[in-house]
Each structure stands twice: as C-alpha cells, then as structure tokens.
Amino acid sequence: GAGVSQSPSNKVTEKGKDVELRCDPISGHTALYWYRQSLGQGLEFLIYFQGNSAPDKSGLPSDRFSAERTGGSVSTLTIQRTQQEDSAVYLCASSEWGYNEQFFGPGTRLTVL
Amino acid sequence: EDKVVQSPLSLVVHEGDTVTLNCSYEVTNFRSLLWYKQEKKAPTFLFMLTSSGIEKKSGRLSSILDKKELFSILNITATQTGDSAVYLCAAKKDNNDMRFGAGTRLTVKP
Numbered sequence: 020g021a022g023v024s025q026s027p028s029n030k031v032t033e034k035g036k037d038v039e040l041r042c043d044p045i046s047g048h049t050a051l052y053w054y055r056q057s058l059g060q061g062l063e064f065l066i067y068f069q070g071n072s073a074p075d076k077s078g079l080p081s082d083r084f085s086a087e088r089t090g091g092s093v094s095t096l097t098i099q100r101t102q103q104e105d106s107a108v109y110l111c112a113s114s115e116w117g118y119n120e121q122f123f124g125p126g127t128r129l130t131v132l
Numbered sequence: 133e134d135k136v137v138q139s140p141l142s143l144v145v146h147e148g149d150t151v152t153l154n155c156s157y158e159v160t161n162f163r164s165l166l167w168y169k170q171e172k173k174a175p176t177f178l179f180m181l182t183s184s185g186i187e188k189k190s191g192r193l194s195s196i197l198d199k200k201e202l203f204s205i206l207n208i209t210a211t212q213t214g215d216s217a218v219y220l221c222a223a224k225k226d227n228n229d230m231r232f233g234a235g236t237r238l239t240v241k242p
Contacts, residue, residue, distance in 0.1 A: 050228065061136075061220060062175070062232035075229060110174065120166075121230075123174040 021045070023124035025111050031130045032101055040096040040127045044113030052114075052121060053086055053096050057107040065109075068094065101131045134159045136223050138233035146241050149211050153236045155221035156203040165197050165204045168220040170235065175220055178206070211240045 024043045032038050044051050053065040064078040068088045079085070083102075088094040098105055108128050112121035135158045145151055157165065164182040168175035179188045181197035181204060188195050192211075197204045208215055218235040225231070 052230065054230075054232075061138075061234040062222070062230075064230050064232070067228060069228065075227065077229065120177045120180060123176070125174050 023111055023113050023122050025124035025127050027127060028125060029128045031132065033132050034103060035100055037097065037099045038101055038129065040109050042094045042111030042124055044092065045122055048113035048115055050114045051088060051094050052112045054110045055107045056110060062110065103131045105129060106131045134231045136221060136231050136233040138221055138236050140236060142237040144239045144241065145211055147212055150209045151211060151238060153206040153219050154203060155233055157223040158202060159223040159225060159231055161226040162223055163226050164224045166222045166224060167195055167206050170218040170220055213240050213242055216240045
C-alpha cells in the first residue's frame with residue numbers, strides 16, 4: 020500500500036509568513052509523529068498524536084508551532100511568523116498502535132529567507 | 133533531561149571493513165532502542181531492541197542493547213559503498229515519545 024506522504028516537498032517562504040505542512044499517514048496507523056531535522060542534526064521530536072487522545076506537544080519549540088490531526092488521519096503542522104531558524108526538514112512518521120516501527124514520509128524542506 | 137549520544141559522529145572506512153557504531157542513552161521511562169538508516173530525507177527502520185543481551189541480526193547488520201550500561205551498538209560487517217549513510221539511534225519512552233541521537237555519518241570508500 021501507499022506509504023506516508025508529505026506535502027509540499029519543498030517550501031521557501033519569507034520571514035514572518037505562516038506556513039502549513041501536511042502529512043498523510045499510512046491508512047490505519049493510529050500514531051503520528053512530527054520531527055524536525057536541522058542541517059547536520061539528529062531528529063528533534065515535535066509532537067505526537069495517538070488515536071483520539073490529546074496530543075503530546077512537549078517537543079514544540081515555541082507557541083508559533085501548532086499541529087492538528089483531523090479525523091484521526093491527515094495532520095497539518097503550522098508554523099506562524101516563521102523565523103530563519105525554522106529552516107529545516109520536517110519529517111512525519113506513522114505507526115500502528117503498540118508497534119515500535121515508524122514509517123517516515125519523504126519530508127518537507129522548509130527554507131525561511 | 134533526556135540524552136541520546138552517538139559516536140563517532142563520522143566514520144570513513146573502505147569496502148570490506150567492519151564498523152561498530154555506538155549509542156548511549158539517558159532517558160526516563162525508557163522502553164526500547166531503535167536504529168535507523170538515513171540516506172536522503174526519510175530514515176528507514178533497521179532494528180528495535182527491548183531486551184538486554186539479545187542480538188538482532190539482518191544480513192551484515194547486527195545490534196545489541198545493554199540496559200544496565202545504557203548503550204547499544206550497531207555492527208556492520210563486510211561494508212559496502214551502499215552502506216554509506218547516516219545511522220540514527222532513538223530511545224523510545226513509555227509514552228511513545230522518541231529521542232534521537234545526532235547520528236553517525238558513515239562513508240564507505242571503494
């Protein structure tokens with residue numbers, strides 16, 4: 020079946036603008052994660068959704084970042100008033116509940132000018 | 133504060149060499165340790181380790197976890213140029229949060 024998809028694959032924006040990044044998880048996967056990977060860095064956990072439970076937002080770096088997951092499927096990560104330090108690859112991953120293996124999407128490369 | 137530290141940060145070897153990548157962790161409510169291979173944007177899953185001392189193998193790759201000393205190693209034998217990638221380890225917590233290390237960049241020269 021189809022894997023995790025993300026859109027757009029690349030996004031260039033100006034400082035101060037808002038951006039929305041989309042993630043379509045694998046059908047049936049109840050867990051969805053967002054990560055950020057800055058140049059040369061490991062993956063930084065941002066937020067985790069599990070089913071209909073309240074998301075774990077402990078990794079969001081500031082209140083400019085927010086995410087939602089509609090209908091337990093598609094998720095949108097929103098960054099308001101983007102800053103240059105927000106430039107990174109944003110990766111989404113999904114997994115079946117109770118399983119450890121995460122399947123990653125291809126990522127969105129965000130560049131803030 | 134949770135920490136996952138990988139070493140070395142980068143490694144250059146020649147085809148046929150054997151490499152050992154290290155991952156140490158200090159994570160509250162630890163559940164399992166995962167290894168990923170990242171060649172472009174998306175990491176691909178290699179191993180998940182939950183129990184101490186049980187080696188997982190997949191072809192030329194193997195991994196083991198030591199929950200007493202809080203570390204894991206990833207071994208690659210008879211390396212090939214296709215093994216060149218960044219190898220990430222991640223500690224998964226009871227609440228399913230993941231903490232990743234910075235990765236080890238492996239370059240295998242022909």
